[in-house]
Amino acid sequence: MQPKGKLYRMIAVSLMSSIAYVLMLLDFPFPGLPPFLKIDLSDVPALLSGIVFGPVAGITVEAIKNILHYGVQGSMTGVPVGQFANFIAGSLFIVPAAILFRKYRSKKGLTLGLLTGALTMTLMMALLNYVLILPAYTWFLNYDPMTSEMMTQLIITGITPFNLIKSTIVAGLFIMIYYKLSPYLNRMEQRSS
Numbered sequence: 001m002q003p004k005g006k007l008y009r010m011i012a013v014s015l016m017s018s019i020a021y022v023l024m025l026l027d028f029p030f031p032g033l034p035p036f037l038k039i040d041l042s043d044v045p046a047l048l049s050g051i052v053f054g055p056v057a058g059i060t061v062e063a064i065k066n067i068l069h070y071g072v073q074g075s076m077t078g079v080p081v082g083q084f085a086n087f088i089a090g091s092l093f094i095v096p097a098a099i100l101f102r103k104y105r106s107k108k109g110l111t112l113g114l115l116t117g118a119l120t121m122t123l124m125m126a127l128l129n130y131v132l133i134l135p136a137y138t139w140f141l142n143y144d145p146m147t148s149e150m151m152t153q154l155i156i157t158g159i160t161p162f163n164l165i166k167s168t169i170v171a172g173l174f175i176m177i178y179y180k181l182s183p184y185l186n187r188m189e190q191r192s193s
Helices: 003-025 043-053 055-073 081-104 107-140 148-192
Strands: none
Touching: 003 043, 003 055, 043 055, 043 081, 043 148, 055 081, 081 107, 081 148, 107 148
16 A cells, blocks of 8 residues: 555545544434433444445544544443443444455445344344443442343343344445445545555
């Protein structure tokens, strides 16, 4: 990669990170799910970065937006548990999507990547919430620990449907944006190499 291409990529990833941060602030609850689970569209710029520049660029956008969010908004736990969960969930969604699309470079590859990313994120976040994230929230907030049954119930009725709904909304919006911008995105990819 030429120095000019590296600079172009850094500027594009910085811009996408800023857009992702702003979109993260525009979160909204989904009816029927616990109110602390809020959907935001900040994974769309990270997905665009991952598709155009590779999975590392998508992960970088996820990391920067969450660092900005924690630095500006803070966290009710005092530590970035929510931002960490958002980073992991976004990365689990973006990496398979970017890898499969970049391997096959087709609509089929993009669809397969988005489906794989959505399922990977949903399954892994169910496990991580059970093992790490929910216990961390209760510990940092000084709440009584959740029982295994309580965590399982929350994961089945709240977290898993939330991740499926969020990934469907993000994937649908991403597809609409990607196909409208694909000529421009192809030029961006060529300039960065």
